[in-house]
Amino acid sequence: MSLYRDEAIVLRTQKLGEADRIITLLTRQRGRLRVVGKGVRRTTSRFGARLEPFSHVDLQLATARTLDVVTQAEALSVFSEAIATDYARYTAGTAMLEVAEKLTEEEGEPAVQLYLLLLGALRALAHGGREPTMLLDAFLLRALAVAGYAPSFDSCTQCGEAGPHPYLNVSAGGAVCGRCRPPGSVAPAAETMALLAALLSGDWPTAEASDPRHRREASGIVAAYLQWHLERGLRSLRMVER
Numbered sequence: 140m141s142l143y144r145d146e147a148i149v150l151r152t153q154k155l156g157e158a159d160r161i162i163t164l165l166t167r168q169r170g171r172l173r174v175v176g177k178g179v180r181r182t183t184s185r186f187g188a189r190l191e192p193f194s195h196v197d198l199q200l201a202t203a204r205t206l207d208v209v210t211q212a213e214a215l216s217v218f219s220e221a222i223a224t225d226y227a228r229y230t231a232g233t234a235m236l237e238v239a240e241k242l243t244e245e246e247g248e249p250a251v252q253l254y255l256l257l258l259g260a261l262r263a264l265a266h267g268g269r270e271p272t273m274l275l276d277a278f279l280l281r282a283l284a285v286a287g288y289a290p291s292f293d294s295c296t297q298c299g300e301a302g303p304h305p306y307l308n309v310s311a312g313g314a315v316c317g318r319c320r321p322p323g324s325v326a327p328a329a330e331t332m333a334l335l336a337a338l339l340s341g342d343w344p345t346a347e348a349s350d351p352r353h354r355r356e357a358s359g360i361v362a363a364y365l366q367w368h369l370e371r372g373l374r375s376l377r378m379v380e381r
């Protein structure tokens with residue numbers, strides 16, 4: 140048995156036996172990890188409360204034959220309460236945790252950019268001040284970009300012609316010009332394209348000046364884009380396993 144430390148965000152927990160939990164973490168150095176929290180469901184647990192979803196913790200872990208075991212947990216940021224007590228923040232935050240888990244296909248593979256992105260998004264969510272849906276959409280677009288699926292909302296993804304373009308195609312990766320436009324392309328409002336570009340680049344003054352109907356349209360496009368990539372990812376994974 141050897142000990143190591145890492146900083147982590149708790150993505151998910153599952154009951155294990157009488158009083159333990161399996162805790163799914165996104166760690167700063169080791170990517171996604173599943174570890175065991177022994178006795179954390181007992182009220183007398185020294186650190187059970189620090190190992191709930193949204194917790195940002197500094198951990199000491201002991202290597203084990205199967206899953207490593209938490210031996211110490213110190214809270215680094217306390218934003219789980221500010222997120223969990225507000226419905227809009229909670230649903231946006233839960234989606235962030237779920238997508239972070241899905242985008243880290245391999246356990247133990249470092250994903251430091253995704254870790255920093257998630258930490259920043261949860262911090263902003265807990266702080267309030269920005270609309271949770273827009274924080275979620277910005278997180279999803281940037282998380283997909285970090286995972287290698289950066290969309291374009293300006294130049295044509297097919298021929299590279301400088302935008303703005305009136306069409307968008309989810310499977311083509313974003314904006315498409317009138318000549319390249321593949322079947323299934325949509326024609327969102329120009330303001331929606333500008334909002335998507337602002338969310339991807341972190342241009343909050345532009346994003347916050349947007350109209351609610353363009354925000355709704357942008358959210359629909361982000362959801363379709365995410366679903367397309369996750370389904371494709373899962374399909375490719377199934378093909379590898381069989």
Ligand SMILES: [Zn+2]
Binds near residue numbers: 296319
């Ligand atoms: Zn084109």
